[in-house]
Amino acid sequence: MDTREKDIENLKDYKYGFTTDIENIKAPKGLNENVIKFISNIKKEPKWMLDFRLKAFERFKLLKEPDWQKPKYPKIDYQDLYYYSAPKSMKDKPKSLEELDPKLLETYNKLGIPLQEQARLNGIAVDAVFDSVSVATTFKGELTKHGIIFCSMSEAIQKHPNLVKKYLGTVIPTTDHFFATLNSAVFTDGSFVYIPEGVKCPMELSTYFRINASETGQFERTLIIADKGSYVSYLEGCTAPMRDENQLHAANVELIALDDAEIKYSTVQNWYPGDENGKGGIYNFVTKRGLCKGKNSKISWTQVETGSAITWKYPSCILKGDNSIGEFYSIAITNNHQKADTGTKMIHLGKNTKSKIISKGISAGFSDMTYRGLVDINSKAKNSSNYTQCDSLLMGNKCGAHTVPYIKNKNFDSNVAHEATTSKISEEQLHYCQQRGLNPEEAVGLIVNGFCKEVLQQLPMEFAVEAQKLVGISLEGSVG
Amino acid sequence: MKEQLKIDFNKIQEVSNFSNRDIKIKKSYLNKFIENGFPNRKQENWKFLDINQIISNNISDLSFYNDYSIENKIDPSIFIDDLEHNKIIFINGRVEKIDLSYEDKKQIEIIEDSYTIDMSENNNSLIDLNIALSNKHFKILIKKGYSLKKPLIIYHLSNEKMKSKNINLRLDFELEQNSSLKLIDFFSDYSEKNFMNIFYNFNLDRDAILKNYKIDKSLNKNLKYSFNNIDQKQNSISETFVFSAGSDYFKNEINCNLKGEYSSAFINGIFSLDDNKQHEIRTTINHLVENTKSYQLIKSVLGKNTKSAYQGRIYVDSKAQKTDGYQLSKAILLDETSEFNAKPELEIYADDVKCSHGSASGSLDDNSIFYLMSRGLNYKQAKGLLINGFLLDVIEKITDAEIKDLLKKMIGLKK
Numbered sequence: 001m002d003t004r005e006k007d008i009e010n011l012k013d014y015k016y017g018f019t020t021d022i023e024n025i026k027a028p029k030g031l032n033e034n035v036i037k038f039i040s041n042i043k044k045e046p047k048w049m050l051d052f053r054l055k056a057f058e059r060f061k062l063l064k065e066p067d068w069q070k071p072k073y074p075k076i077d078y079q080d081l082y083y084y085s086a087p088k089s090m091k092d093k094p095k096s097l098e099e100l101d102p103k104l105l106e107t108y109n110k111l112g113i114p115l116q117e118q119a120r121l122n123g124i125a126v127d128a129v130f131d132s133v134s135v136a137t138t139f140k141g142e143l144t145k146h147g148i149i150f151c152s153m154s155e156a157i158q159k160h161p162n163l164v165k166k167y168l169g170t171v172i173p174t175t176d177h178f179f180a181t182l183n184s185a186v187f188t189d190g191s192f193v194y195i196p197e198g199v200k201c202p203m204e205l206s207t208y209f210r211i212n213a214s215e216t217g218q219f220e221r222t223l224i225i226a227d228k229g230s231y232v233s234y235l236e237g238c239t240a241p242m243r244d245e246n247q248l249h250a251a252n253v254e255l256i257a258l259d260d261a262e263i264k265y266s267t268v269q270n271w272y273p274g275d276e277n278g279k280g281g282i283y284n285f286v287t288k289r290g291l292c293k294g295k296n297s298k299i300s301w302t303q304v305e306t307g308s309a310i311t312w313k314y315p316s317c318i319l320k321g322d323n324s325i326g327e328f329y330s331i332a333i334t335n336n337h338q339k340a341d342t343g344t345k346m347i348h349l350g351k352n353t354k355s356k357i358i359s360k361g362i363s364a365g366f367s368d369m370t371y372r373g374l375v376d377i378n379s380k381a382k383n384s385s386n387y388t389q390c391d392s393l394l395m396g397n398k399c400g401a402h403t404v405p406y407i408k409n410k411n412f413d414s415n416v417a418h419e420a421t422t423s424k425i426s427e428e429q430l431h432y433c434q435q436r437g438l439n440p441e442e443a444v445g446l447i448v449n450g451f452c453k454e455v456l457q458q459l460p461m462e463f464a465v466e467a468q469k470l471v472g473i474s475l476e477g478s479v480g
Numbered sequence: 481m482k483e484q485l486k487i488d489f490n491k492i493q494e495v496s497n498f499s500n501r502d503i504k505i506k507k508s509y510l511n512k513f514i515e516n517g518f519p520n521r522k523q524e525n526w527k528f529l530d531i532n533q534i535i536s537n538n539i540s541d542l543s544f545y546n547d548y549s550i551e552n553k554i555d556p557s558i559f560i561d562d563l564e565h566n567k568i569i570f571i572n573g574r575v576e577k578i579d580l581s582y583e584d585k586k587q588i589e590i591i592e593d594s595y596t597i598d599m600s601e602n603n604n605s606l607i608d609l610n611i612a613l614s615n616k617h618f619k620i621l622i623k624k625g626y627s628l629k630k631p632l633i634i635y636h637l638s639n640e641k642m643k644s645k646n647i648n649l650r651l652d653f654e655l656e657q658n659s660s661l662k663l664i665d666f667f668s669d670y671s672e673k674n675f676m677n678i679f680y681n682f683n684l685d686r687d688a689i690l691k692n693y694k695i696d697k698s699l700n701k702n703l704k705y706s707f708n709n710i711d712q713k714q715n716s717i718s719e720t721f722v723f724s725a726g727s728d729y730f731k732n733e734i735n736c737n738l739k740g741e742y743s744s745a746f747i748n749g750i751f752s753l754d755d756n757k758q759h760e761i762r763t764t765i766n767h768l769v770e771n772t773k774s775y776q777l778i779k780s781v782l783g784k785n786t787k788s789a790y791q792g793r794i795y796v797d798s799k800a801q802k803t804d805g806y807q808l809s810k811a812i813l814l815d816e817t818s819e820f821n822a823k824p825e826l827e828i829y830a831d832d833v834k835c836s837h838g839s840a841s842g843s844l845d846d847n848s849i850f851y852l853m854s855r856g857l858n859y860k861q862a863k864g865l866l867i868n869g870f871l872l873d874v875i876e877k878i879t880d881a882e883i884k885d886l887l888k889k890m891i892g893l894k895k
Binding site (some may be wrong): 068379392394395396397398399400401402403404405406407408409410411412413414415416417418419420421422423424 | 524798801811813814815816817818819820821822823824825826827828829830831832833834835836837838839840841842843
């Protein structure tokens with residue numbers, strides 16, 4: 001057996017496995033119409049929602065799991081999964097911080113996450129004074145004043161069925177690829193955001209402030225609609241390491257920007273990457289797609305991907321409206337045995353559309369990193385332009401960095417430019433930093449942060465600081 | 481198509497005199513081809529231009545039978561006059577003449593070879609087809625320390641007998657230590673709607689130098705596929721230049737294995753397309769040991785209803801530290817119906833490397849046109865000047881002065 005096969009073999013022993021047993025309400029094991037009906041029923045969904053799920057499931061039965069990606073993983077038995085289980089009750093959760101993995105606490109401290117925050121992240125009940133729930137409630141009042149809807153998907157299906165019905169599945173249809181279709185059939189919860197016409201959302205929206213946000217399950221579904229002339233900045237995830245009990249994550253995220261609207265979507269993903277030997281870790285197979293539906297609309301994706309055993313996602317923009325803009329800024333860091341195959345798709349359909357891709361990949365240890373992207377300029381997309389830059393940094397000769405861009409230009413009025421470089425941290429830079437008194441790890445952290453600067457700048461202020469620290473921490477143990 | 485293939489295959493065997501061993505090998509490749517058929521867009525390498533579809537759209541009645549026993553007349557008017565050269569003349573896939581009159585006969589050996597190299601690992605069904613149906617092929621061996629005095633031009637000609645036919649031909653080249661060869665492939669067709677499938681295999685020993693120029697200039701309605709496999713030992717250099725313009729469809733594949741330290745590969749190409757032409761260059765450079773280099777520059781000028789594709793892959797093995805790998809592709813789209821596709825791919829497993837790729841496509845710069853017109857040129861002249869300047873960049877990369885001049889004259893950059 002070669003080492004890769006061995007790795008895959010080891011992954012099977014992941015202690016959380018695919019079959020989490022929780023004593024609460026759960027759907028029977030396996031994937032069939034009854035399970036989907038069960039999920040729909042328990043969430044008291046209207047009939048149209050159930051039909052949506054069933055239609056997706058019909059399609060799902062015809063699809064084959066894709067295998068063109070670079071990171072290979074052991075075959076997942078989709079009949080051996082639980083597709084619904086109610087959130088854990090308080091008594092299953094750790095009672096205090098002492099019960100947590102000391103390694104996790106160490107990382108929290110390095111990131112500078114406050115104590116009560118640490119507790120909340122792990123679902124420990126905290127003092128009422130510090131309870132962020134109360135903070136969230138204050139925010140909620142402010143949002144309601146502006147007419148902004150920010151709630152869970154399940155709540156939106158009940159309270160705002162017209163909006164959900166109108167937009168859900170318009171960007172990622174039920175007839176999409178394998179994992180997206182699976183999600184359409186069995187999604188459990190997620191966020192729903194609606195920004196009314198002309199409203200500029202007064203704060204950064206974050207899953208963090210949403211009550212009951214922590215247990216959205218492995219099939220998350222998010223829908224963000226920015227109506228005419230509105231603006232929203234949405235944050236997903238957080239820099240703190242997240243332990244999760246589901247190994248497979250197949251979320252769908254749909255963004256819709258109408259005329260003159262702008263959506264900024266930032267992700268920091270730091271899920272469990274498995275141990276130093278590549279054992280365990282989360283599979284992050286997410287479908288994220290934004291539609292610039294209206295004129296002059298803009299969608300901007302920013303992602304910092306440091307966690308997960310396998311990250312496999314391509315946040316995309318469909319630039320349908322004239323003069324619309326799509327942006328993609330990404331930092332992906334893989335260490336130890338992590339694998340990432342990530343990038344973006346920019347589909348130019350409207351006139352004068354513009355897109356920009358900045359991707360920074362860093363691989364260390366035994367990891368493998370692939371940038372895969374598509375820039376497709378349709379023949380009707382007159383006078384549009386794209387600029388792509390993807391740089392990779394390699395640390396050691398046991399890891400790999402790959403770049404696979406697809407460029408299709410069908411319009412003679414349009415300009416497409418693509419640049420990519422691959423290099424390593426130069427000895428001179430390291431030497432210089434060490435000479436000034438930094439230890440090798442700090443030096444690498446500093447240089448890598450410089451390498452990523454263009455992307456880190458795009459993150460909201462409070463996020464950026466933490467993300468910078470995260471970049472350094474993710475590479476620990478890769479030098480010296 | 482399957483039945484046709486089997487019938488034509490048997491017919492070829494009847495008129496040729498292959499050994500039993502050869503027939504057995506050919507048959508196994510034929511079966512492999514029948515199983516897989518022509519490649520189509522489902523295969524990653526054929527994503528941009530689907531040859532299966534192109535063949536069925538252009539040649540509805542493709543046949544594979546080729547009588548290699550019939551001699552063809554050579555028309556000397558197509559020979560290149562401006563350059564003294566050696567010749568190998570292929571007509572309809574049959575070697576009609578080998579003329580090495582400028583060279584020392586003792587230093588070059590021409591061997592009627594059979595299937596010494598193992599291509600069983602390939603998953604390219606066009607190579608299978610080539611091996612199954614090609615005539616006896618030659619191996620040209622250039623002995624240690626010998627450099628050919630004059631370039632060798634291989635003329636690929638086809639006449640009216642070849643309508644709707646598939647032509648397969650193959651040549652092997654062995655360059656011994658410190659030898660050198662300048663090779664020009666020149667295409668000229670008097671027939672329509674045929675599909676030519678060429679397979680060259682080069683073996684470069686230490687310090688050997690290979691320069692291969694492929695010139696597809698005369699306009700024709702044929703489809704062509706060419707595959708160059710180049711294996712390089714220590715210190716060897718290969719330079720490949722492709723001028724891709726004349727045929728309706730032309731795909732050039734270049735596969736370079738840099739197996740010796742300090743070996744280097746250069747690939748430069750021009751697409752100059754008009755009028756429904758679809759061309760592609762696909763390169764794979766495998767950097768397998770330390771201190772190897774590769775450079776690629778591909779430029780396209782695309783007119784009405786044309787499509788060009790460039791797929792360049794640089795692979796750097798984990799042993800291949802200190803690799804330099806550069807790729808650049810640029811395209812000018814002249815018409816709203818033209819299309820440019822690129823897939824510049826890097827696959828890197830070593831950290832001490834310098835690799836980069838760039839790709840840019842767009843229309844002619846309006847400001848430059850305005851500037852030239854303000855100096856008294858008309859629009860057509862200004863456009864011509866800019867395009868010539870754009871392409872000249874690639875021509876200038878040619879290291880052989882004589883051949884560079886020849887090409888400039890052919891393209892009209894020099895009188």
